[in-house]
Amino acid sequence: MTENIVLDLFCSVLHGLEITVALTVLGSVLAFICAFVFGLGRIARWRLIRIISVFYIEVFRGTSVFVQVFWLYYALPAFGILLSPFLSGILGLGLNVGAYGAEVVRSAIQATGKDQYESCCALNFTRYQTFRYIVLPQAFPRMLPVFGNNMVELMKATSIVSLISLSDITFQAQQFRIRTGQTFLPFAVTLLVYFLLYLGILFFVQSVTRLTKPKSVKV
């Protein structure tokens, strides 16, 4: 009987892990794209793009990710747009964390010293050249650790999708509880798995940081 329970839990967690990892990876990709698109949009020369970016950032940073995911799942269909639970999850998480990321991109770029721009001007660089060769290589390493934190936040936030019927680890743990009445085992295993994912992300971010560092030193 106990052996059966352990096997059952193992299967449940494995199924849930698939969803959690997929959500984390795809959500992070979306967040990364959004961070750059709207972070740069926030300091763009065109007023309209600035307004759109500010609107996006304020709305998604201002409301809770919990509310956003619920809204995408239960309220959006009322407007005739039916997203699958998985897509609602990715969109909710990615857009939310992307809004935080956009502010990171913006402040990392704005933290670049005025003298850098002045020297570019003196060298007769175009705006693109200034950005591509001078600003970005300095700003990107500044963003990385914060992006790492954001990715951890996103991974942790995936547990919320269990409340909109996506069968991630937390959801599977709940289902296991309902089947067996056990409570300690599923929650303990769940926490442990999340912690391993956390360590994995830290490792990933550290490797990327190491990869980007030598280049920025040269500039």
Add this chain to the structure above:
Amino acid sequence: MTWDNHFVVMVFPYLMQGLLVTILATLFSFALAVCLGLVIAILEKVTRGPIYFLVTGCAHFIRGTPLLVQLFFLYYLLPYLNITLPAFACGIVGFGVHYATYLSNVYKSGIDALPVLQWEASQSCNFSSFQTWRYIILPQAIRPVVPVMGNYFIALIKETPLLSSISVMDMMGEANLFGDMHYRYLEPITMVGVLFLTLGLVARGSVGIVKKVIAVYHGKENYPSHQRAFHESPELDPTENLIS
């Protein structure tokens, strides 16, 4: 299902009740986090060897796992140890401890930003360890990181809907209950979103005022250059999760 203002009016009083719970939960949790965070930060600075690893390990574990599951743990598993806290208290403890681990990092970055000179000077003045922390290190370390702490305060507000999953009747809980009773979810959830947007703006405004007050009373220019960064771009939160 289309938008119906009738339901907006109906749900509003319930959401106001929930709003009060949300605000109280935020304030209490943040107070706990501010105190506990400082304790953790100092512990991580003064301990060595196994105790140090225990403290940092626990902090990483709490920071690296979802608050939702931690809340479930507190709510459903503490009773097995004969500790049965009311749901609201469970929420405060869960949020407070979780955010304390974030804030401990913020404190630490403030402490690390101080030049070694400050430590050496206190030592040469023959200050005790307590005196050094109390009169030299902490006053200088905390002030510049207040804006970063403000960011975490705003983030905390937006995580409070998790409370509804352990049956605390915050705004989200009230909205869900209303939905269950009237089978209308569009208006309650949208209203909760709008209220959070408002709450976030108010909180951001207050943090901005606190920031200005600090700048006026203590003068930004008094900060050494490496500390000014906290003030100018708190989004680039210099606290890192990375294990160093």
Add this chain to the structure above:
Amino acid sequence: MGSMSNRLRKIYAVTVLFMAFSVGAVHAAQAQTTAQVPLSRLAQLQQRGYVRIGLSNEPPWTVIDADGRVGGVGPELTHAVFQRMGVPEMQGVLSTFGGLIPGLLADRSDAISSGLFIQPGRCQAVAFSEPDLCDREALLMLANGHSNPRSYHDLAKDHALQIGVPAGGSEEHAALAAGVPANRLVPISDGPSGMIMLLSGRIQVYSLPASSAQHLVDLWHEQKLTLVKVEDAPVMCAGIAFSPRAVALRDAYDHVLAQLKADGTYDRILLAHGFDPTLAREHTRKEFCAGKEVQ
């Protein structure tokens, strides 16, 4: 000063845009609903080959195993009916109990089969089939408890009791109707959570359908629990819930359900799970809905 007015302008722009967005979205939604033509949903399902059944994990009504396979008396019966209607496959859409009806209304599922009791309030929100599974409401409490409530009215009288009810469940409505104030009702997401709350003293009484309660008593067989069938509550019957826009599909379902009841398939499935097949035959949707059905 300059930065202040900039910020104000920013906030202003955001507010205006948000309002514009909401208004636009509402208009789009209204256009959407008026444009919808009720096609034959059954034909759509037959073409697609599977039906999406909304359910929550509520043993013994529904059982979901580690691989996500769906079983239990409700889904099995529903599957049998849909198979005979020419829809061979069934896909389970899992959610919390409280999330079932919002999920159906948000078109997340085609029908709900999860022991959803037919009630006047729900009849206004969804279209129910004829009753298929019947049960009584029960109260679960610790055997050494001081008070001994037998009905919802007893619960209303004893002000010291915190009462757990399934979130979004019929017990919530019944208790409120009997005069229990809302602040003494604690919504509970699932059975084991309710049991832990009961054992730890967060709630003193857990109100839920008798078969669900019996299942919990079996799981926690080492605990001394009292299970009371509620006196002032009549037999409750569950039906399959359809979207209010799918009344025709519901009628087709009812037709086949009646066939299964006549040829013995219905009895076989219910008896296999320990449910009484005679109860549902004594009741109709009409009496449970009390004239408040969606049209």
